[in-house]
Amino acid sequence: MSEHLFLSHTCSLMQRSQSNKTKPNQTKPFCSNRSLTMSPSDPEEGSRNDYDIDDHEISLALSRPIQLQRLYHLSHYLPRADLPTFPNPLDHNPFFHPYDGFYVSPTDVILRQIVYDLASSSAPNSSYHLAYHRAGPRSRIFFDPSEVHAAIVTCGGLCPGLNTVIRELVVGLWELYGVRHIFGIPSGYRGFYSADPVPLNPKLVHSWHKIGGTALQTSRGGFDLQKIVNSIQDRRFNQLYVIGGDGTMRGAVKIFNEIRSRGFKIVVTAIPKTVDNDVGIIDRSFGFQTAVETAQQAINAAHVEAESAVNGIGLVKLMGRSTGHIALHATLSSRDVDCCLIPENDFCLEGEGGLFEFLGLRLKENGHAVVVVAEGAGQNMIPRSDSQKEEKDESGNSVFLDVGAWLKSELKSWWARDHPGELFTVKYIDPTYMIRAVPANATDNLYCTLLAHSTIHGVMAVYTGFVSGPINGNYVYIPLAEVAESKNEVNTGDHKWAWVRSITNQPDFVKS
DSSP: OOGGGTSOOOEETHHHHHHHTSOTTOOOOSSOSSOEEOSSSOOOTTOOOTTEEOHHHHHHHHTOOEEEOOOOBGGGTSOGGGOOOEEOGGGGOTTOOOOTTOSOOTTEEEESOOOOOTTOSOSTTTTSEEEEEEOSOOSEESSOGGGOOEEEEEOSSOOTTHHHHHHHHHHIIIIIHOOOOEEEETTGGGHHHHSOOEEOOHHHHTTGGGSSSOTTOOOSOOOOHHHHHHHHHHTTOOEEEEEEOHHHHHHHHHHHHHHHHHTOOOEEEEEEOOTTOOOSSSSOOTTHHHHHHHHHHHHHHHHHHHHTSTTEEEEEEEOOSSOOHHHHHHHHHHSOOSEEEOTTSOOOOSSTTSHHHHHHHHHHHHSEEEEEEETTTTGGGSOOOHHHHHOBOTTSOBOOOOHHHHHHHHHHHHHHHHSTTSOOEEEEEOOHHHHHHSOOOHHHHHHHHHHHHHHHHHHHTTBOSEEEEEETTEEEEEEHHHHHHOOOOOOTTSHHHHHHHHHHOOOOOOOO
């Protein structure tokens, strides 16, 4: 396991105790006793400008108390006598040499926000610093490895890196902690009550990271809380690793709450799986970078097709039901895209400032254009029947219509109406299943390893109802319910979206 997981920068709760030692009515500064100034020369005495920040402002900003997000531990609802502790097996692992600071303590935390305006007092939650428990191995564990029965389940759609996460959970449990009873649950949540668990070991999963999809098979729906929890109890599983998207996360919260209400010594953890990168709080979700990289092939093909035709348009639909991160990052990476449409931005087709006007100018100037559209963009513009409006998939999500096919039809109708007799070609490429099914690239493979191992460390310390993930590059444990409710939408007011528009030169697509 990479040591940088254990060596990440931390913020200790000792800061709070140090600030408490300050004498009454005296503020203890965290910086030097001189005013911090960024001006090129000292201002005249008695004057002040936007670059001057005095010690009092710095102290107020940096001495705010730390609010640590509460993380469930089995000791919160089980008698301590039922939770004996054991030395961490890493003490005797020939590949690790624990040193002072190697093990993470309960007071090691990571701040959620690391960028502050020291002069601002109106920022949200400015009265405290929000923090999470730092991920990593603890010096004492609460499971006898010989008594661990771990279950791993994958739910929902495919995503690059799924097999890597499974592999690293198995290898990590086996090699780091000596666990020998590890099982895969086939077919998603329904597999708990409709299929036999599959025994897993390092030899079996050795090459899984080179294969796309999930070797455990997956499905949507099939969530029956009582049947699932009864099966977990009957099969004597005491560690549950759930890998899935937002619907799966909400199911994992229900499983955790039911297990807690029954008072079982069972730890529940989840690893977010969403190729769209729409999970909030964490820096990114696994598989996202592979998806952006693979999307380049489709964009390149669309560009070649468009450039090789008279008045050619290459149209590429990328994944992104509620967020346009893949479309945004693929556009930034390609530089061949003329227009990027995402769910966070409404757009119009007709009239001044509309998409047709913009594409007409591009075709006149360059003879071709490339359009990238996220699957969730423009859904409110596509005509649909009453039954289509009510249709849901097995996960309970609204069924989207194919925005790519609709947009292709609209483009052809527009050109035939406004440019009769002129040549025009639209080549539509939908690489959705190609992107979902590929193996993870090197970056995502490494990321999946760190996710899996940091999760295992938390489980062996009997934290429960949590998600492991990076915040500001440091791995933390986040309450599962918080992740299940969070969203990571594209901020169309930030620099990144401005960068997209500067590359494509596209307008707001709002009617004048």
